[in-house]
Amino acid sequence: MAEAQAHRRGRGPEGNGGYPVSALATAAPSRRQGARHGTRSPVAGGRDRYLDALRALALVRVVTYHTFVWAWLSLAFPSMGVMFALAGSLMARSLERPALPVLRGRLRRLLPPLWLFAAVVVLAMMIHGWAPTAHHIGSWWTAMLLWVVPVGDPPGSAWASQATDILWYLHTYLWLVLLSPLLLRVFRLSPVVVLCLSLVPIVVLQTVWAPPDNDAGTVATDVATYVTCWLLGFAHRDGLLERLRTGPALVIAVPVMAAGGWWAFHHLQDGTYDLNNIPVAQALWSAGFVMVLLGFRPKMDWVGRIRPLERLIGIFNARAVTIYLWHEVALVLSVPLIDAMWQVTAFELSLPLGSTWFQFGVTWVLVAVAVMLFGWLEDIAARRRPMLLP
Numbered sequence: 001m002a003e004a005q006a007h008r009r010g011r012g013p014e015g016n017g018g019y020p021v022s023a024l025a026t027a028a029p030s031r032r033q034g035a036r037h038g039t040r041s042p043v044a045g046g047r048d049r050y051l052d053a054l055r056a057l058a059l060v061r062v063v064t065y066h067t068f069v070w071a072w073l074s075l076a077f078p079s080m081g082v083m084f085a086l087a088g089s090l091m092a093r094s095l096e097r098p099a100l101p102v103l104r105g106r107l108r109r110l111l112p113p114l115w116l117f118a119a120v121v122v123l124a125m126m127i128h129g130w131a132p133t134a135h136h137i138g139s140w141w142t143a144m145l146l147w148v149v150p151v152g153d154p155p156g157s158a159w160a161s162q163a164t165d166i167l168w169y170l171h172t173y174l175w176l177v178l179l180s181p182l183l184l185r186v187f188r189l190s191p192v193v194v195l196c197l198s199l200v201p202i203v204v205l206q207t208v209w210a211p212p213d214n215d216a217g218t219v220a221t222d223v224a225t226y227v228t229c230w231l232l233g234f235a236h237r238d239g240l241l242e243r244l245r246t247g248p249a250l251v252i253a254v255p256v257m258a259a260g261g262w263w264a265f266h267h268l269q270d271g272t273y274d275l276n277n278i279p280v281a282q283a284l285w286s287a288g289f290v291m292v293l294l295g296f297r298p299k300m301d302w303v304g305r306i307r308p309l310e311r312l313i314g315i316f317n318a319r320a321v322t323i324y325l326w327h328e329v330a331l332v333l334s335v336p337l338i339d340a341m342w343q344v345t346a347f348e349l350s351l352p353l354g355s356t357w358f359q360f361g362v363t364w365v366l367v368a369v370a371v372m373l374f375g376w377l378e379d380i381a382a383r384r385r386p387m388l389l390p
């Protein structure tokens with residue numbers, strides 16, 4: 001994933017309208033919370049249309065960024081921070097139940113789609129010559145366990161780096177899930193203090209103590225960058241952001257975002273202000289953005305009146321893991337596919353083959369193919385009847 005690669009360089013789901021939902025989009029609001037948040041627009045099955053729309057928009061933004069690599073998109077919609085905040089909100093709700101079954105359920109829903117992705121990508125890398133050196137065979141195969149449980153970056157070849165760079169999100173998500181029982185208990189002791197202190201680790205890692213240049217340092221930086229967004233998800237689930245109201249939220253969020261913007265433009269990486277290269281700026285800007293976004297509760301009833309849109313949002317939520325895992329592969333495969341189209345005179349004369357927008361469209365077609373080929377595994381992981389499309 002280009003966004004993940006840039007991030008490291010700077011180092012750095014039951015029914016929407018009856019549709020099942022993905023491992024990255026699980027849990028419905030409780031009856032008590034639903035009553036408290038009067039502006040929500042739940043659909044059948046207890047889903048929140050606004051949150052589902054944000055998740056779908058975040059995935060679209062991820063694919064858009066990786067196609068066009070527009071730095072301004074990281075400011076306009078910090079999708080990774082939004083996704084971590086949504087996941088944190090859902091995790092807080094799930095932890096109303098005993099923690100161990102919740103953690104098992106999260107792993108069960110996340111890992112099988114990764115294993116299928118690994119089977120395809122690892123085999124492809126081996127076919128293209130990826131292999132251990134003579135004196136490191138044992139350690140090479142031991143490192144492959146990270147493809148089974150991604151507590152760090154799974155190993156890979158340079159040939160497939162664009163496809164495997166996305167996995168930083170999974171190890172960050174996994175660590176935040178595993179830490180959530182403790183984080184939630186600490187957060188509820190003093191939410192404001194904990195939220196403020198949660199920004200300290202990333203500042204320390206970027207200004208005082210440089211993390212080691214290994215998997216542990218990578219994980220520490222990634223988790224520290226997004227833990228505040230995860231905790232803001234807790235605050236959203238507990239109703240703290242909505243009680244704050246839009247005005248006071250802006251009074252807090254705007255200075256935080258301003259600090260993030262200032263940091264970005266005074267700590268340019270590779271000559272760009274792209275937040276994915278600048279962890280401190282990413283943490284600050286994303287936190288302020290999420291505070292406003294989750295405190296703003298628009299009515300979304302109109303989505304239910306546009307059935308194709310509602311269904312599309314449902315598919316994005318039901319296949320979030322699949323879309324995320326395979327979108328970079330789709331983007332890579334779009335290149336030889338378009339190259340082949342240049343050999344057909346009718347296509348060369350009739351289609352804008354040299355346009356990045358055309359590549360963007362082809363990528364989404366290939367993402368749709370991946371959803372139909374591999375998305376059913378998300379149903380099996382969730383112990384549902386597998387479906388071609390939810």
